[in-house]
Amino acid sequence: MKKDSRISQLFLNNKGFIGYLTAGDGGRQRTLEAALALIKGGINMLEIGMPFSDPVADGPVIQRAAMRSLASGTTLQDILWLTEEIRKQSDIPLILFTYLNPLLSGIPFDFLSDAKKAGIDGLLLVDCPLEESHLIREQCIRNEIALIYILTPSTSLERVRKINQYAEGFLYYACRSGTTGVRNALPEDFPHKMESIKAIIDLPVVVGFGISNQEMAKNVLIHADGVVVGSLFVKALEEDRSPEALSILAREICPPILLVK
Template identity: 40%
Template sequence: MIQKAIEQVLANGDRAFVPYIMAGDGGLETLKATILRLQKIGVTAIEIGIPFTDPVADGPTIELAGQRALKNGTTLKSTLATLASFAEEVTIPLVAMTYLNPILACGAEKFAHDAKQAGIHGVIIPDMPLEERAIIYQALQQEQIALIQLISLTSPAERIKKLAAASEGFIYAVTVNGITGARSDFADELEKHFAKLKAASPIPVLAGFGISTPEHVKKFASFSDGVIVGSKIVDALANDDWETVEALVVASKQ
């Protein structure tokens, strides 16, 4: 469903826009309203972060949001249960971004089953290397949930080939070296890097990490299939600043 949703957007001449939100930041009772409003303003899919005590890929903004969510008692189990309670109202794909430990604590089969009930169509596990994918892959396959791979700027050509072949739904192309967070500038070679990724990939290639302005969205939309915006969205939602959120979404449609 994720790949189809992105391809439909591309067929319309736009680029995919995927906001990242932190489950439980502001309380899980806000999750439904946030997701339905994002759906209404035209996002392609939504990436939902599950708070974790050791979030190795997260920059300061998302790490703080995760800490707030943990203080609210948010867990993988409670997030999936909350999502399941209104899954019938969600018409766009949801992607869960979670670390490996919570999945192992839940059990791969139970996690995949509960994720399916919650309307999850894809999973990103940033601390699970490709070589360990067997831990979860079969369980996700049974529930038709895509296992999305991250590809870094420093990945050599052979590694890119392997990751592109293994990824499902879309490729999450990391645009900076390091953790998430808003950036003011990016490497000069990004366009060439994305050309390599798109040549190697049979599925859409989305850009993520550091994208924080409408100008960034437009820039990356010119050489990728879409963007994932995290820290800026998390910050805007924490301040109930929907104007900023909508401006970012609109930039993907121009």
């Protein structure tokens, strides 16, 4: 990954406050408005989620968003459109968050090259562990897209070391077992786990899975380089909150350390 990439630049002198949205939930225009609202509310990186019919790593909130999005016909083309539109107004890193199968449908049609041109900086594959990632990794390197790997509490340190060798951009630590969804507190083992991961990983480590309030976000950033909020924003959209309300919600969670920048 180049030193001047948007991802490297962000972590150079800042912590990451990362939002996730399921693309096309309520139509792509609505996702665009929500993305811009979150950026206004303080997020400095966005994960754009491609919906998939069988989201095995997701809890009910993101499952429902994916179903709504697919019912309205969302495809990879909408990801490109969204990326281009967000890029017109913002320079924050944009990460495509997807299951492998929808992406595979686009690979023969140079989707990754188009995604890079549109402004995608990183790719996070939910169901593609290190062992299966080599072919996609080559494609990502060719297109200068950072392939982001996931770590979990059950990833052995030996495995963390192996993943570290291939990692680009940053690492995503999903801080609990199970699926995505809003939770009220961090797991007890969190500081300890983060300490051992940070001792191995050279790149920034961001933390997600269940982060739903400022207290949690603050505690995450004591140990990590960034914090991801997903289900909470997706739920707000499900509840039909306005873009203004989304900005306020983001600002309420945004850790103080980022507000004083």
